[in-house]
Every structure is written in C-alpha cells, then in structure tokens.
Amino acid sequence: MTRPLLETVDLKKHYGGTRKLLQRPKPLVKAVDGIDLQLAPGEVLGLVGESGCGKSTLARTLLGLERETEGTITFDGQDVGGRGASAAREIRSDIQYVHQDPGAALDPWWRIGDTLHETLKIHGVTDKAERDARIEEMLLAVGLNDSFRRRYPHELSGGQQRRVGLARTLSLRPRLVILDEPTSGLDLSVQATVLKLMLELRAQYDLTYLFISHDLSVVERLCDRVAIMYLGRIVEIGAAEQVFSKPAHPYTQALLASAPTLERQEAGKPIEGDPPSPTNRPEGCPFHPRCPMAEAACRQVVPDLADLAAAHRVACPPALRTLTPQ
Numbered sequence: 001m002t003r004p005l006l007e008t009v010d011l012k013k014h015y016g017g018t019r020k021l022l023q024r025p026k027p028l029v030k031a032v033d034g035i036d037l038q039l040a041p042g043e044v045l046g047l048v049g050e051s052g053c054g055k056s057t058l059a060r061t062l063l064g065l066e067r068e069t070e071g072t073i074t075f076d077g078q079d080v081g082g083r084g085a086s087a088a089r090e091i092r093s094d095i096q097y098v099h100q101d102p103g104a105a106l107d108p109w110w111r112i113g114d115t116l117h118e119t120l121k122i123h124g125v126t127d128k129a130e131r132d133a134r135i136e137e138m139l140l141a142v143g144l145n146d147s148f149r150r151r152y153p154h155e156l157s158g159g160q161q162r163r164v165g166l167a168r169t170l171s172l173r174p175r176l177v178i179l180d181e182p183t184s185g186l187d188l189s190v191q192a193t194v195l196k197l198m199l200e201l202r203a204q205y206d207l208t209y210l211f212i213s214h215d216l217s218v219v220e221r222l223c224d225r226v227a228i229m230y231l232g233r234i235v236e237i238g239a240a241e242q243v244f245s246k247p248a249h250p251y252t253q254a255l256l257a258s259a260p261t262l263e264r265q266e267a268g269k270p271i272e273g274d275p276p277s278p279t280n281r282p283e284g285c286p287f288h289p290r291c292p293m294a295e296a297a298c299r300q301v302v303p304d305l306a307d308l309a310a311a312h313r314v315a316c317p318p319a320l321r322t323l324t325p326q
C-alpha cells in the first residue's frame with residue numbers, strides 16, 4: 001500500500017468502568033477494542049457488523065468527537081490522536097462525516113442555503129462570496145438546482161435530503177469522508193441513485209470513503225475492501241471480492257448466510273446464539289459462544305488478525321488452519 005491516508009494502531013474507545021463522585025458506577029463497555037486499520041488514498045473501505053459492534057464509536061473517534069482511550073490515529077502521516085482538541089482540529093477538518101439521517105441534522109426552521117452557509121461559517125469560511133460559490137458548486141454536483149437554497153428541509157424528499165447532506169459535507173473540502181449508514185431508510189431505487197452519486201463524487205473530488213453499513217449487498221457493490229467488525233474488533237478484512245466469495249471467519253460466513261446479497265435477494269438463515277452484549281463480553285474470541293468452529297483455545301485467547309492470503313486477514317486460528325495449504 002502507498003502511504004495510507006488514515007491509519008489506526010490498536011485503537012480503543014472504552015466507556016464507563018470508572019466511578020465518579022456521587023454517581024453510580026457505569027458498566028465498562030469496550031465499544032472499540034484494538035483496531036488496526038489502514039485506508040489507502042482513493043479507496044472505499046466498507047465497515048460491516050451487527051448493531052452495537054462499535055461502528056459509530058469508531059467513526060466518532062476518528063472524527064475527534066470522542067477521545068480515544070488508547071492507541072494512535074495517523075492522518076496523512078500526522079498523529080491526530082492524543083493531542084489537544086484544538087491542535088488536531090485543523091487536520092481533522094480533512095475528515096468529514098455524512099450523517100445517518102441528514103434530515104435530522106438539518107434545522108427544520110432554516111432554509112437549506114442558510115444551513116449550508118452556517119456550516120461553512122463554523123468551519124472558518126468567512127468570505128460570503130466564497131461560501132456562495134462553494135454552495136452553488138456543491139448543490140450542482142449533487143444534482144440539485146440553485147432553487148433548493150430557498151427550500152426548507154420538510155419540502156425535500158428523503159433522497160434530496162441525502163443529497164443536501166452530501167453537499168454540506170463536501171462543501172468543507174474533506175479528503176476522507178466517513179459515511180455512517182448513508183442510505184438507511186431510503187427506497188431501493190433512491191438508494192441506488194444516491195450510491196451512484198457517491199461514487200461519482202468520490203472520483204470527481206478525489207475522496208477516500210469509510211463506508212459504514214450493515215447492508216452487505218450495498219457494501220459488495222460499492223466498496224473496494226471490506227472490514228468485518230464484531231464486538232469492537234475487526235475479525236476479517238480483505239478485498240470485497242475475496243471476502244464475499246471466500247469468507248473465512250465463521251462470523252463473516254454467518255453474516256453472509258443471514259443477509260440478502262447481490263446473488264440472493266431474500267434474507268437467509270439467522271445467526272445462531274445470542275447477539276453479542278458489550279457489557280458482558282466473553283473471554284477469549286468474542287464470537288466463540290456462537291461459533292460452530294470454537295475450540296478450547298478460543299475460549300481463552302483473543303485472536304489477532306493474521307494473513308490468510310495477500311491482503312486478506314482473518315482473526316480465527318481454526319479457520320486459518322483449515323484454509324491455509326499445509
């Protein structure tokens with residue numbers, strides 16, 4: 001890989017666990033628990049996992065909205081974690097977020113144009129002409145004409161709200177965009193056009209995407225690589241084509257078997273066992289209580305990612321043993 005645009009090493013974000021004066025102790029939640037991730041410039045990396053596995057926490061930590069508990073975050077060669085919030089803010093403005101529900105992120109009493117101006121003002125674009133130019137450019141880029149400036153959020157369809165959300169994010173000229181479930185709640189046809197637009201914008205503006213989704217068919221269609229997350233850790237990562245055609249981790253296999261994919265439209269067999277509980281994490285491999293391949297060692301040792309093939313890594317010793325040629 002060329003120098004990664006974003007790199008995390010052993011990144012952790014834990015909540016609770018400490019008792020503050022006059023407060024009841026909160027349970028320790030290891031929402032993100034040791035993530036090593038590299039994003040190459042220009043790629044689309046999909047991040048997939050069941051609800052509660054820590055996807056949004058990872059996103060917020062990368063954005064600097066949460067302070068990491070441990071580990072490092074490097075953006076374009078510069079350490080952006082562990083520093084004072086203001087020191088990292090400038091670099092961090094290169095990383096932007098597309099909200100899961102852009103309708104909720106828009107002020108219902110404000111015209112779209114005012115919201116877009118305000119966003120740019122907050123980010124230090126003081127020149128009004130410059131803001132006007134950027135807003136005009138971005139609305140056009142997302143396929144909305146200039147009249148949308150004068151509209152209110154409730155006058156927009158779900159798809160149009162997503163476009164405004166994209167315009168708002170891209171007006172800040174980010175280099176890395178984190179999209180958290182960006183098409184959830186949209187009709188399939190609208191979803192398809194919004195996804196197509198996202199890919200076009202990526203090429204046009206030289207963007208790198210971290211694409212968070214629980215929808216495997218969307219990830220398969222859109223992403224170059226995919227990372228599968230389970231209880232705060234990445235359990236498998238590789239080229240989307242590799243992971244979808246030869247899933248190695250038992251969790252990835254179960255996830256693929258349970259969800260509609262490009263080939264199979266309808267949902268399949270649900271994953272067996274109880275959904276993971278972050279406050280009651282099992283010892284050893286977090287997936288072992290639901291895993292058909294679990295061995296004694298899986299109950300004791302948290303497995304690290306290891307190479308299965310070129311650029312395909314899996315955190316499952318039994319799977320690696322079975323799949324690697326002797």
Ligand SMILES: Nc1ncnc2c1ncn2[C@@H]1O[C@H](COP(=O)(O)OP(=O)(O)O)[C@@H](O)[C@H]1O
Pocket residue numbers: 015016029030031049050051052053054055056057058278
């Ligand atoms: N501010 C917080 N305080 C305590 N626990 C949190 C907080 N934010 C998230 N969590 C917990 O961290 C875990 C991961 O949550 P989240 O990152 O939202 O998962 P996902 O986006 O994959 O659904 C969940 O158990 C959630 O309840």
Ligand SMILES: [Mg+2]
Pocket residue numbers: 055056057180
């Ligand atoms: Mg989430």
